[in-house]
Amino acid sequence: xxxxxxxxxxxxxxxxxxxxxxxxxxxxxxxxxxxxxxxxxxxxxxxxxxxxxxxxxxxxxxxxxxxxxxxxxxxxxxxxxxxxxxxxxxxxxxxxxxxxxxxxxxxxxxxxxxxxxxxxxxxxxxxxxxxxxxxxxxxxxxxxxxxxxxxxxxxxxxxxxxxxxxxxxxxxxxxxxxxxxxxxxxxxxxxxxxxxxxxxxxxxxxxxxxxxxxxxxxxxxxxxxxxxx
Amino acid sequence: xxxxxxxxxxxxxxxxxxxxxxxxxxxxxxxxxxxxxxxxxxxxxxxxxxxxxxxxxxxxxxxxxxxxxxxxxxxxxxxxxxxxxxxxxxxxxxxxxxxxxxxxxxxxxxxxxxxxxxxxxxxxxxxxxxxxxxxxxxxxxxxxxxxxxxxxxxxxxxxxxxxxxxxxxxxxxxxxxxxxxxxxxxxxxxxxxxxxxxxxxxxxxxxxxxxxxxxxxxxxxxxxxxxxx
DNA sequence: TATGTATAATAGTAATACTATCAAAAAAGT
DNA sequence: ACTTTTTTGATAGTATTACTATTATACATA
Numbered sequence: 165x166x167x168x169x170x171x172x173x174x175x176x177x178x179x180x181x182x183x184x185x186x187x188x189x190x191x192x193x194x195x196x197x198x199x200x201x202x203x204x205x206x207x208x209x210x211x212x213x214x215x216x217x218x219x220x221x222x223x224x225x226x227x228x229x230x231x232x233x234x235x236x237x238x239x240x241x242x243x244x245x246x247x248x249x250x251x252x253x254x255x256x257x258x259x260x261x262x263x264x265x266x267x268x269x270x271x272x273x274x275x276x277x278x279x280x281x282x283x284x285x286x287x288x289x290x291x292x293x294x295x296x297x298x299x300x301x302x303x304x305x306x307x308x309x310x311x312x313x314x315x316x317x318x319x320x321x322x323x324x325x326x327x328x329x330x331x332x333x334x335x336x337x338x339x340x341x342x343x344x345x346x347x348x349x350x351x352x353x354x355x356x357x358x359x360x361x362x363x364x365x366x367x368x369x370x371x372x373x374x375x376x377x378x379x380x381x382x383x384x385x386x387x388x389x390x391x392x393x
Numbered sequence: 394x395x396x397x398x399x400x401x402x403x404x405x406x407x408x409x410x411x412x413x414x415x416x417x418x419x420x421x422x423x424x425x426x427x428x429x430x431x432x433x434x435x436x437x438x439x440x441x442x443x444x445x446x447x448x449x450x451x452x453x454x455x456x457x458x459x460x461x462x463x464x465x466x467x468x469x470x471x472x473x474x475x476x477x478x479x480x481x482x483x484x485x486x487x488x489x490x491x492x493x494x495x496x497x498x499x500x501x502x503x504x505x506x507x508x509x510x511x512x513x514x515x516x517x518x519x520x521x522x523x524x525x526x527x528x529x530x531x532x533x534x535x536x537x538x539x540x541x542x543x544x545x546x547x548x549x550x551x552x553x554x555x556x557x558x559x560x561x562x563x564x565x566x567x568x569x570x571x572x573x574x575x576x577x578x579x580x581x582x583x584x585x586x587x588x589x590x591x592x593x594x595x596x597x598x599x600x601x602x603x604x605x606x607x608x609x610x611x612x613x614x615x616x617x618x619x620x621x622x
Numbered sequence: 623t624a625t626g627t628a629t630a631a632t633a634g635t636a637a638t639a640c641t642a643t644c645a646a647a648a649a650a651g652t
Numbered sequence: 653a654c655t656t657t658t659t660t661g662a663t664a665g666t667a668t669t670a671c672t673a674t675t676a677t678a679c680a681t682a
Contacts, residue, residue, distance in 0.1 A: 180628090187629075203533035208669065219630055224671075298527040304432035306588045319591050338606045341582055341593040345610070348581055349574040356573060359535045362548050364570040377567045381574070381614040388613035409659090416660075437638065448661055453640075629678075638669070648659070 169280045171243045175313035177235040180226045190216045191226055193283040195233055200288050204234060204296045231303070235314050238300045241293045242317035244280055245273055246324060259331035264379055266325060271350045271375045294351045322347065333386050342385055346378055353377065398509045400472045404542035406464040409455045419445045420455055422512040424462055429517050433463060433525045460532070464543050467529045470522045471546035473509055474502055475553060488560035493608055495554060500579045500604045523580045551576065562615050571614055575607055582606065 170183070182188030194216045199207045209223045209230060227233040249269045253262045274290040301315065309315070325346075326339035336342075353374045357366040366373040399412070411417030423445045428436045438452045438459060456462040478498045482491045503519040530544065538544070554575075555568035565571075582603045586595040595602040 185628080205532065209671090210669080219632090220670090221631085221672085222629055225628080229670075295531055298531060301584075301589065302524055302527060303434065310589055315589055319589070322592055338594045338609070340591070341578075341585075341595060341606050342610065344581065344585060344592045345574065345578040348577060349570075352573065352577055353570055355530075360530065360539055360544055360548070362569070363551055363573045365567045366570060377570050380567070380617065381571065381610065384613040384617040385610040388609065388617075414659080438640090439638080448663090449639090450641085450662085451660060454659080458639075624682085626681080627679085629676100631674100631676085633672100633674085635672080636670090639667090641666080642664085644662090646659105646661075648657105650655100650657075652653105652655085 169247065171240055171247070171281070173236065173239050173243065174316045175239070177232045177239065177314055178227055182226050182236070187216075187218060187222060188226055189283045190218070191223055191233075192237070193285070196237060196285060196289050196292055199234070199237075199292050199296065204230070204299060231299075234296060235300055235309070237289065238293055238297045239314065239317040240284070241289055241297075242321050244286065245270065246317070246321040247280070248273070248276065249321075250324075259328050260383070263325070263328045263332065263382065266328065267346065267350075267378050267382065268375055270347065271354075271378065272371050274354070274369075275371065294355055297351070318347075329382075329386055336386050338385075342382060346382055349378060349381075350374060398476065400469055400476070400510070402465065402468050402472065403545045404468070406461045406468065406543055407456055411455050411465070416445075416447060416451060417455055418512045419447070420452055420462075421466070422514070425466060425514060425518050425521055428463070428466075428521050428525065433459070433528060460528075463525060464529055464538070466518065467522055467526045468543065468546040469513070470518055470526075471550050473515065474499065475546070475550040476509070477502070477505065478550075479553075488557050489612070492554075492557045492561065492611070495557065496575065496579075496607050496611065497604055499576065500583075500607065501600050503583070503598075504600065523584055526580070547576075558611075558615055565615050567614075571611060575611055578607060578610075579603060 180188065182192050191212065195207070195212055198212055198215060202211070207230060209227075210220045213220045213223050227236065249266045252269050253265045256262045256265055274287055274294070276286045276290070279286060301309075303309075322340055322343050325343040329336055329339040329342060353364050353366045354369075354371075356363040357368055357370070357374075361367070366377065409417065411421050420441065424436070424441055427441055427444060431440070436459060438456075439449045442449045442452050456465065478495045481498050482494045485491045485494055503516055503523070505515045505519070508515060530538075532538075551569055551572050554572040558565055558568040558571060582593050582595045583598075583600075585593040586597055586599070586603075590596070595606065
């Protein structure tokens with residue numbers, strides 16, 4: 165799809181809408197690259213401003229601080245992935261096949277080759293999300309930020325997947341728990357394969373192994389309760 | 394067990410052994426409380442020093458920076474949990490029962506009631522690990538720190554659990570991946586139950602639901618391949 | 623032409639994350 | 653008991669971070 169899609173976030177992690185201006189779009193595209201390069205802790209608005217030939221103060225007009233910028237990026241990622249999963253499963257009838265395909269798309273998000281938006285490199289964003297997304301909710305402000313709706317995109321996506329699980333087996337008691345575990349594991353196994361290989365059987369960047377592991381685990385869990393009845 | 398155990402870390406995340414001196418032990422016990430209270434980002438060595446009636450410079454003689462202190466705490470936690478799991482499963486013969494018990498102990502680590510070391514409150518440490526442990530490896534220094542052995546305690550624990558899985562089903566192809574996923578999920582479900590409840594069926598602090606979810610998932614995954622043969 | 627809006631340039635502040643120095647206190651060795 | 657070493661406390665200082673504020677200019681719009 166060469167179509168440019170527009171992703172609407174359901175909350176105000178930003179001060180000014182970054183999609184609306186040239187500077188805003190530069191902030192998004194360059195922050196993704198810079199966080200990927202430096203890691204989130206070493207990333208600063210000053211470095212970002214220098215990189216895009218602007219000033220610290222200008223960046224602060226778009227985002228209150230770098231944490232909110234990360235919230236924005238991660239939310240955008242979940243909304244994009246949700247859209248991508250729906251796109252790749254729309255013509256699949258059986259819920260089993262749809263869930264299987266969803267697991268593939270989620271795991272291979274780092275190989276995505278259809279840019280949805282010109283100024284966002286989804287592959288790099290995927291790396292950023294794998295490495296940094298847990299920092300979005302692991303703060304003392306989770307509850308306040310949750311109230312502000314900062315995690316709605318993940319919640320909606322998780323709920324969508326949970327409904328597919330329930331289509332397969334309406335009696336399965338933990339669909340949301342299983343799907344959050346799956347989403348997290350898809351990232352974790354990739355990260356471990358690259359950095360802490362003794363913690364997983366998955367090798368290097370071989371997505372197929374993660375997919376194999378996740379599918380087997382998910383379907384075993386969902387199907388077992390089916391047999392129980 | 395009222396016995397005081399000594400946990401030996403296999404690496405030097407510290408500059409001076411904190412267990413060896415009064416000040417070192419105060420640093421450990423008070424940092425756990427303070428990180429729990431403030432969150433890791435707002436926690437500083439200056440605040441810690443004030444809290445224990447010492448100085449910033451003195452704290453820096455034990456740990457290079459707050460990140461290494463967190464590495465120490467998390468490593469200690471994994472070594473302690475490994476020990477605790479072995480302690481609670483030593484007389485259990487069947488590997489299925491041993492794995493089931495291990496999952497219970499891991500999930501209920503936040504209720505642990507036998508202090509292994511006087512100056513460490515394992516319940517508070519558990520909260521800190523749930524909220525902050527992912528920050529230990531999600532940095533640009535992972536590979537260097539991995540080389541330095543900073544993650545050995547988790548690796549050993551994971552490997553121990555993987556071997557139990559293989560005892561149940563030697564043909565199961567992803568024992569390490571399954572156990573890291575389980576360890577992570579045990580934390581994640583607890584965190585979500587408390588802060589983002591729509592992401593899980595687990596309610597509040599009800600450990601039993603997390604245990605139910607994890608046991609069903611793990612045994613379904615491990616057993617399915619058993620049937621396949 | 624007037625008016626609002628976005629940006630750049632500059633300056634400044636409080637807090638953080640350290641490092642260095644030195645003297646006093648405590649512990650260890652003989 | 654005396655010396656030596658180690659550990660701590662006190663103090664000071666630096667570079668960087670994470671901001672906020674002010675003003676001038678450019679640019680778009682009505």
